[in-house]
Amino acid sequence: MHDKQQKEINITVYISHIFLVADTNECASGPSNPCTHICKNIGGSHKCSCPKGYIENGEKKDGGCVKIHNSRFILRLSLGLSITSLFIVVLAGLIYFFIKKRELMKIRKKFFEQNGGILLTQQLSPNGETMDSSKIFSIEELKEATNNYSEDRILGKGGYGIVYKGILKDGRQLAIKKSRVADKTQVEQFINEVVILTQINHRNVVKLLGCCLETEVPMLVYEFISNGTLFEHIHRNKGITSWLTWANCIKLAAEAVDALSYLHSAASIPIIHRDVKSTNILLDETYTAKISDFGASRLVPIDQTQVTTLVQGTLGYLDPQYFQTSQLTEKSDVYSFGVLLAELLTREKPLSIERKTEERNLAIYFLMSMEEDRLMDILDPQLVREASEERLVTMGKLVKKCLNVHGEDRPTMKEVGLELEGLKKQNRHPWADENHQEDTNNLMEQKDLYPLSSNINYNGNPSTGEFVSGQYTVQIDMINEMNQPR
Incomplete structure (x- = not known):
């Protein structure tokens, strides 16, 4: 029995010895090392692994590793460069914006001073008080009010510029006049006119x-008048009965005279x-x-009865x-005004090549x-019937005097x-009071509102008749010369 146990022990030792002799350390240094990086020997085998920063390469057997920090570095570098580039672009844009804004402010300040803004401010509020009857508008206010000077806001065009309709934030309606040219030598006079x-x-x-005053040419801001020009009402419905009755013609003429006399x-x-005409009423x-x-208007010193100026006005109306x-x-x-009355x-235009x-x-x-x-042959038939x-x-005769x-x-x-006024009083006879009141009511009920038309530049070359004599011949010669280009 003892011999049998001893024999089993010897067999076990022998088998263990065989395995120990067969287990070769494959991770030992040398060409037999199968791993490229970390190798761990296991009884009868081995295990390859990758250090931190590496990852197993599935394409290679037994320990192929590739760095993982290269792709992440490129990603991080690209992201960093993108953020840096974006920051630089934004910073450059902000710098450009502030530079341009500063330049724009300088230009506006230059125009403001050039157009007499300081003088105007001093004259309108000499004691530092707020201005009651006027205001110096900013360019942003007027741009917003006119929808950036949109075409559909144009009320009229003329020799002096373009008139736009403006609507302020508070709902007020304005007429904004942009002039085409500026006379830098007349700044003080312009400011005086604005003040007056x-x-x-x-x-x-x-x-x-x-x-x-923040633009090269100053812009003037007027109250908005909704019902068009007298020119439109005179010539729009020519030949048919209109609200321009005899009484209303006298009324309008008297109102215009009252203003001019003032x-x-x-x-x-x-x-x-200096530019009285139907398109300016x-x-x-x-x-x-x-x-x-009042773009062509001139102030006359109290001690003078006349001033010498470059001739401005509209042919047909020009003195x-x-x-x-x-x-x-x-x-x-x-x-x-005499031409306007005529x-x-x-109901005829001051100059017309159609006649x-x-x-x-x-x-x-x-x-x-x-x-x-x-005279009765050339007057409007409606007026001939009514007066x-x-x-x-x-x-x-009054027109003739003018x-x-x-x-x-x-x-x-x-x-x-x-x-x-004398003619107005003659209209007020008892049997006409009722008709006059009816005309006034009809006038107030008019609904044909439409925008202001463009100022009309008339061209013509009227000639004289041999049968005209006396002062009329002199006047015809003067007017003919006036209508000829110099």
Whole structure:
């Protein structure tokens, strides 16, 4: 029994010895090491692993490892470069924006000072008080109000610029005039005019609310007048019965004269409008006349009766004596108003190539008709039906006085106003009161609101008739020369 146990022990030892002898350390250094990085010997085998930062390569057997930090590094580097690039772009954009904004502010400040902004501010608020009757608008305010000067906001275009309709945040409506050119030598005079006009508070003068001086050419801001121009109402429905009855024509003429008379004599410094015409008379919602567009206006020192200026105005309305001498007086406005009255009475444009040669200039045509005693033939048929011949002739004689070739022989605006008041009183006879009230009610019920039209530039070449003599021949010669290009 003992021998049998001893024999089993010897067999076990022998087998163990065989396995120990057979277990070779495959991880020993040398060419037999199957692992590229970490090798762990296991009885009868081995195990390969990768150090930190490496990962097993599935394509290789027994311990192929590849670095994992290379791809992550590239990813991190790319992300870092992208963030850095974005930061640089944003920073550059901010720097560019601030530089441009600073340059823009400098330009606006330059224009503000160049356009007399400091002087205007001092004159409008000499004691540091807030401005009541006017305001200096910023360019941002006007851009927003006009929807960045959109085409659909244009009210009219003329020789002096473009007029836009503006709507402020508080709902107020404005008329914003952008001029085309600037006369840098007249800055002080421009500022004086702005100051004077902002102080005018007359029911028949379009109110100047303020200006914007941050642009190369100053922009003027007026109250918005909703019912178009007198020119449109005169010529829109020509040949048919309109609200421009005899009574309403006298009313509108009297309102315009009242405003011009105020400018000539009642303002602190006399103002000559210099461009009186039907397109510069606006009508509000109650069809009240309002004089507008003082772009060509000039202030006249109290100790002077006339000023020498470059000739400006509209052909057909332009005073021939002013055209000849460049001497501007308040009587130049009287002449232009005479043409306006003739236009209102005849419903004809001051200059028109559509008429006969001898009739192209309305002023000449009207004077010739008066001299030949055929005034009734050229007047609007509606007025001939509504007014007596006596009143129409009285009005014709008033027009004739206004169109006198010599300014000193023309009446003043105040005298014109007195004659118109006399005609208004003649309308108020008992049997006409009811009709007059009906006309007024119809006038107030008009709904045909439409935007202001463009200022009209008339062209014509009126000729004379051999049968005209005396002062009319002189006037025709002067007007013909005025209508010829120099």
